[in-house]
Amino acid sequence: MAEQKGKILVIGGGISGMTTALEAAEVGYDVILVEKNPTLGGRVSRFYQYFPKLCPPLCGLEINLRRLKPNPYIHTLTSSEVESISGEAGKYTVTIKTNPTYVNEKCVACDKCTEVCPSEIPNEHNYGMDTNKAIYLPHKMAHPARYVIAREACPPSCSKCVDACEYDAIDLQMQVKTTEVEVASVVYATGWKPYDASKIDNLGFGKVPNVINNVMMERLAHGQGPTAGQILRPSDQKKVERFISTRIMYINHTS
Numbered sequence: 001m002a003e004q005k006g007k008i009l010v011i012g013g014g015i016s017g018m019t020t021a022l023e024a025a026e027v028g029y030d031v032i033l034v035e036k037n038p039t040l041g042g043r044v045s046r047f048y049q050y051f052p053k054l055c056p057p058l059c060g061l062e063i064n065l066r067r068l069k070p071n072p073y074i075h076t077l078t079s080s081e082v083e084s085i086s087g088e089a090g091k092y093t094v095t096i097k098t099n100p101t102y103v104n105e106k107c108v109a110c111d112k113c114t115e116v117c118p119s120e121i122p123n124e125h126n127y128g129m130d131t132n133k134a135i136y137l138p139h140k141m142a143h144p145a146r147y148v149i150a151r152e153a154c155p156p157s158c159s160k161c162v163d164a165c166e167y168d169a170i171d172l173q174m175q176v177k178t179t180e181v182e183v184a185s186v187v188y189a190t191g192w193k194p195y196d197a198s199k200i201d202n203l204g205f206g207k208v209p210n211v212i213n214n215v216m217m218e219r220l221a222h223g224q225g226p227t228a229g230q231i232l233r234p235s236d237q238k239k240v241e242r243f244i245s246t247r248i249m250y251i252n253h254t255s
């Protein structure tokens, strides 16, 4: 059946996209999994404990990654987005753009590059509550386990990371790559993003110190988060004595 039906394109490498790709590949479909970020896992990779088991979600992701890595039917493209889709059901032509990360597959995540990097950027994985160097591993469980460079944050003509890398893994000239593929079906699994709480004036998010949203709370509680699992006040890193909680909100990418 899989041979007759052709390839499947899955857009979004969060838990839904990974699961879709795995389930399809494990019954023999060829799958192309496209994720816009440099790593798979989506929002779940940032959570502290996951309902209903209340275990660290990284454990569930690891199980998925163990199934995904050796599966010859899944072709994963990270740092990639679909530029266009044309055709009809059963025969789509898809153009995929892969953005440069400036670090190639020779990277062994040894961290020598970050030691010499002079620039810092907000740590997006921790919702900006701490910083990363401009060359960084997105998070400890990142797949691929490969550093990326926020090129816009590099000082002009700096190449300290290139000199520090013993593996010839840094390519500051890396360019955008375009790939064209033919697929029979497309699955959108592009997920959700946190609601912009600053739009709710009375909560003071983004204006009043120490007002955080639910996804920031998940990172504060997380052992690999900005405070190594301690719930500290973002403004002065002191212990929280009292808190007021309000409702939880998130929106789907498509709504």
Ligand SMILES: Cc1cc2nc3c(=O)[nH]c(=O)nc-3n(C[C@H](O)[C@H](O)[C@H](O)COP(=O)(O)OP(=O)(O)OC[C@H]3O[C@@H](n4cnc5c(N)ncnc54)[C@H](O)[C@@H]3O)c2cc1C
Binding pocket: 011, 012, 013, 014, 015, 016, 017, 034, 035, 036, 037, 040, 041, 042, 043, 044, 047, 049, 050, 051, 052, 080, 081, 082, 189, 190, 191, 192, 193, 214, 215, 218, 248, 249, 250, 253
């Ligand atoms: C505070 C909070 C706590 C939660 N706790 C739990 C819990 O305990 N248990 C539970 O079961 N659920 C929980 N959830 C729900 C859970 O987060 C979602 O069910 C889950 O994230 C859905 O996964 P997803 O793959 O659909 O989406 P996402 O995790 O959002 O992943 C989508 C992926 O698609 C990528 N993407 C987006 N657009 C594109 C594009 N154009 N091209 C390529 N890639 C793209 C994104 O980068 C991302 O990697 C919680 C939600 C919140 C807000």
